Amino acid sequence: MKLLFAASEAVPLVKTGGLADVAGALPGALAALGVDVRVVLPAYRGALARLVEPQRLGELVVRGQRFTVWSGCLPGSTLVHWLIDYPWLYARDGDPYHDPQHQPWTDNAWRFGCFSEAVARLAMGEAGGWKPDVVHCHDWQTGLVPAWLKLRDGAPRCVFTIHNLAYGGVFPRSQFNALGLPPGWWSLDGVEFHGQLSMLKAGLVFSDAITTVSPTYAREIRTPAFGHGFEGLLEHLSPRLSGILNGIDDSIWNPASDPHLVQTYNAGSVRVGKRANRRAIQQELGLPQDEDAVVVGMIGRLTDQKGFDLLLAALPGLLKLPIQLVVLGSGDKQLENALAREALQAPGRIGLKLGFDEGLAHRIEAGSDLFLMPSRFEPCGLNQMYSQRYGTVPVVHRTGGLADTVTDATPRTLKQGTATGVVFEHADAGGLVWGITRGVELMRNDLAALGLIHAGMSRDFGWPAAARQYRALYG
Known part of the structure; x- marks a missing residue:
């Protein structure tokens, strides 16, 4: 089985929260089970330098711009990482989503809209020729990937994981137009969310399976108290919704060998x-x-x-x-x-x-x-x-x-x-x-x-x- 694992952050390349821990550990655990995995992220500042002898995989034309795709492994690892490189969008100071003053980048819709389209093109083998059976997308930053793939014959199936429903990737309709998204997507059955574009909703609607990161959260988000306005949609989509509990990297979080402790113990x-x-x-x-x-x-x-x-x-x-x-x-x-x-x-x-x-x-x-x-x-x-x-x-x-x-x-x-x-x-x-x-x-x-x-x-x-x-x- 071949899997493309798409995320906006992953340790040790970049981290702002728990998504990075998942994207840094789950692919390796899947590879140990025999899954052929590629992890794809934006090429944030300094990320490319972390790979061992990265190779140029190819180019993708997205929204009229040429994005370079690099391939390489982290030191001591055989897990392949692909980095989508367009410095004007990704090689910035600050974290992946915020400027140095901790304000959201004003062009986040464009940054992650382009990233999602690039991932979808990668999944169709347009750079390097490798085509997965399944694409696993995470949170709103990759929400448009399943939508783009639904337009292609012979496309891989998509799993979309919600790490935090509070972040819906919501943008004005002007951003929908700027991204050149298909007009048919603008509907209650598409990406429209209270008159705005929701990239997270795109991931929910167009994916083949939806997961959350715990069984209880999968039940909670179908209620008004936790649904952030998506509860009705999630109830409708409940046959494809499940909760799979995250794990932890017990090689890093191990009191018997933790180098950060003044005294290890068991x-x-x-x-x-x-x-x-x-x-x-x-x-x-x-x-x-x-x-x-x-x-x-x-x-x-x-x-x-x-x-x-x-x-x-x-x-x-x-x-x-x-x-x-x-x-x-x-x-x-x-x-x-x-x-x-x-x-x-x-x-x-x-x-x-x-x-x-x-x-x-x-x-x-x-x-x-x-x-x-x-x-x-x-x-x-x-x-x-x-x-x-x-x-x-x-x-x-x-x-x-x-x-x-x-x-x-x-x-x-x-x-x-x-x-x-x-x-x-x-x-x-x-x-x-x-x-x-x-x-x-x-x-x-x-x-x-x-x-x-x-x-x-x-x-x-x-x-x-x-x-x-x-x-x-x-x-």
Whole structure:
């Protein structure tokens, strides 16, 4: 089976979120199952230099412009990556979607509309002659790929994965016209969405199968509370919709071999290892080495979706508990400023670093006792899986992939030895405080804490299981 895997980001070439982790790990897991995979991305600034001896695969003419396609592998890998190169569109400062001031690029419709058309032409063998059986597209940036392929005889079939329905790739109708899209696509059964162009809707309507990144999220997005206006369409398309839980790269997220930790550990040495990493993050973030405090970690994009506003609202109640809070993230400037003010007002209780620091992220996972994820919605989530692997007890809102991956500590699950965390029902300040209070109680009970830690560390969240489900879907 031949597969073209199309995404707008993938580690280690470029990352802004969980999509990059999926696109960086799932293709390799599929290749290990015998799937012939090519990964295609835009050639962002510096990406081409990361490939080993890239070769020019060919050229594609898209919207009257010539795009160069490069082929190569990453160091130490045999997985083939194709980069679609047009420097004026892709080789820019900033991240793939935003300028250095974190504003969306004003020509994103053109950038990813052209990328999608180029991917569709690649899938028809127009550069290099290699033609896949299936094209796997991800999020709105590749939403027009299935639409273009539906116009071609003998085209590959398409799978479209929703990583976050909140990002619909919505643009004014003028962008539909500028991209020269077929007039017949402008309809309720096509790409029109409340009078605008939605690239995500194109992916939903024109693909042969739709997946999300967890089973619970696949059900949630068919309801008004989580559907972002697409719930009616998704209910209509439900026969082709399924949820496949993301995995994690357990070669990178492995406490026994993690180079970012001050001391590695396994289930047998978890107490000693976590204590050493706990002291390291306390020192790194300017917190006192309080052995009695329960360290609560939180990492992520500073957005309301991730519940950072709920954290701020809950702080008066949280700071009454014997905890130290460690936070790493960046995003909304108002949330950044509010967290910075709270950290100044609670010295010794809140350790904050604004920005992204991969090493510190690993050390927070290893050194925390509890890991907080109060997301209002969470398609899959990765940190709750990292936490369990690192013997850190996740405290999560019951939604999406969080509900699918964390087993709540009830009297029954604790007795069975299957409990791995704390799950709270309401995404509000009260629910958050209740969850952390429950977590602190469990950490104060040595038998319960050790049971939670060992149950979490024994869970298998690796990619092979997901890869087998995707391979079956491609078939």
